Amino acid sequence: MDFIPVNEPLLNGNEKKYLCECIDTGWISSEGPFVKQFEEKMSFTVGRKYGVAVANGTAALEVAMQAIGVGKGDEVIMPAFTIISCAMAVTKLGAKPVLVDSNIDTWNMNIHEIEAKITDRTKAILVVHLYGLPVEMDGVLEIARRYHLKVVEDAAEMHGQTYRGKPCGSFGDISTFSFYPNKHVTTGEGGMVVTDDEELAERCQMLKNLCFRKDVRYVHDEISDNYRFTNLQAAVGLAQLERLGEFIERKRAMGKFYTQSFADLKGIQLPVAHTEYAENIYWVYGIVLNRDIEITNRDIIKLFTEEGVGTRTFFWCMHEQPVYKKLGFFVNEKYENAEYLARKGFYIPSGMALTKEQMKRVVDKTRSVLEKIK
Numbered sequence: 609m610d611f612i613p614v615n616e617p618l619l620n621g622n623e624k625k626y627l628c629e630c631i632d633t634g635w636i637s638s639e640g641p642f643v644k645q646f647e648e649k650m651s652f653t654v655g656r657k658y659g660v661a662v663a664n665g666t667a668a669l670e671v672a673m674q675a676i677g678v679g680k681g682d683e684v685i686m687p688a689f690t691i692i693s694c695a696m697a698v699t700k701l702g703a704k705p706v707l708v709d710s711n712i713d714t715w716n717m718n719i720h721e722i723e724a725k726i727t728d729r730t731k732a733i734l735v736v737h738l739y740g741l742p743v744e745m746d747g748v749l750e751i752a753r754r755y756h757l758k759v760v761e762d763a764a765e766m767h768g769q770t771y772r773g774k775p776c777g778s779f780g781d782i783s784t785f786s787f788y789p790n791k792h793v794t795t796g797e798g799g800m801v802v803t804d805d806e807e808l809a810e811r812c813q814m815l816k817n818l819c820f821r822k823d824v825r826y827v828h829d830e831i832s833d834n835y836r837f838t839n840l841q842a843a844v845g846l847a848q849l850e851r852l853g854e855f856i857e858r859k860r861a862m863g864k865f866y867t868q869s870f871a872d873l874k875g876i877q878l879p880v881a882h883t884e885y886a887e888n889i890y891w892v893y894g895i896v897l898n899r900d901i902e903i904t905n906r907d908i909i910k911l912f913t914e915e916g917v918g919t920r921t922f923f924w925c926m927h928e929q930p931v932y933k934k935l936g937f938f939v940n941e942k943y944e945n946a947e948y949l950a951r952k953g954f955y956i957p958s959g960m961a962l963t964k965e966q967m968k969r970v971v972d973k974t975r976s977v978l979e980k981i982k
């Protein structure tokens with residue numbers, strides 16, 4: 609039996625057609641016409657005025673942080689449980705990530721811990737929507753308003769998700785997306801910053817392209833990066849965006865199927881299907897082992913591999929990252945729920961190209977693995 613990969617994208621729409629257009633016209637660089645079209649279509653889809661395509665979701669976070677003016681000595685409040693891109697975007701600028709714990713049910717940041725973490729150095733709140741459900745934005749926006757803080761929204765995993773009917777990616781000062789192949793819209797590698805603020809958008813365009821001076825080429829006043837996004841990537845992205853609605857339906861059907869199939873299983877926590885503000889889009893289908901199960905997610909993914917099923921552990925917490933320990937960040941800090949999710953959470957195959965037959969096999973294999981560890 610073939611190995612079931614944890615993720616496989618679906619590229620059977622107009623991707624090939626648009627890519628051939630790039631080849632036929634010779635437009636393969638970031639100057640090609642699809643880049644602008646993709647920026648416009650993506651920002652329109654998420655209800656923003658401006659989009660700036662960049663090399664990946666990590667670059668999008670870096671550009672966003674730099675654009676809103678995060679710098680040396682500033683603090684940015686973010687979840688302890690997230691991808692390291694979030695913390696790196698802050699520490700690279702000489703600023704400090706200030707962490708909050710997670711909610712054990714939604715796996716998102718506990719917004720009720722934010723206010724106590726605000727100091728006179730706090731510059732921004734970085735909201736990260738994780739695994740399929742959005743963070744409670746009303747609470748975050750209210751705190752940000754009261755303390756005059758910027759809000760950066762990491763919507764990397766949230767293509768097609770809404771919070772109280774409003775698209776994720778439309779909240780706060782600036783939002784970011786990733787188009788890595790496990791995202792609902794992929795361009796291979798890729799990312800985007802979206803905002804309603806024209807000045808911020810212009811600043812992002814500068815920052816992603818070495819801060820070329822507008823009046824004279826090859827003259828630069830600031831340090832920045834080359835995070836440009838190619839016409840080839842945009843060609844794939846445009847074709848993917850055309851199918852976003854269908855992709856979300858597929859993901860929701862997958863989530864429903866897995867949840868129904870696992871309903872009788874003991875010892876595991878399944879994703880919350882919906883909250884009062886959103887229905888889960890199951891960016892990936894996560895499972896968390898109960899406390900009474902002794903083994904960790906690292907052990908369980910080995911068992912799944914033996915069964916021919918690709919799985920991944922959840923993220924590893926920021927305060928437990930060796931690099932940040934070495935640099936003296938987060939000394940003696942503890943975030944109980946975040947640590948628990950990082951040790952006990954994992955996800956099973958959830959890619960867009962997953963077939964019903966594969967899903968059924970994943971369910972059978974999940975049952976056999978859980979039987980073994982009882």
Ligand SMILES: Cc1ncc(COP(=O)(O)O)c(C=O)c1O
Binds near residue numbers: 664667691764765787
């Ligand atoms: C929440 C979140 N933010 C940022 C990123 C980084 O995106 P990229 O891999 O495109 O750099 C990811 C990637 O999976 C992510 O899940």
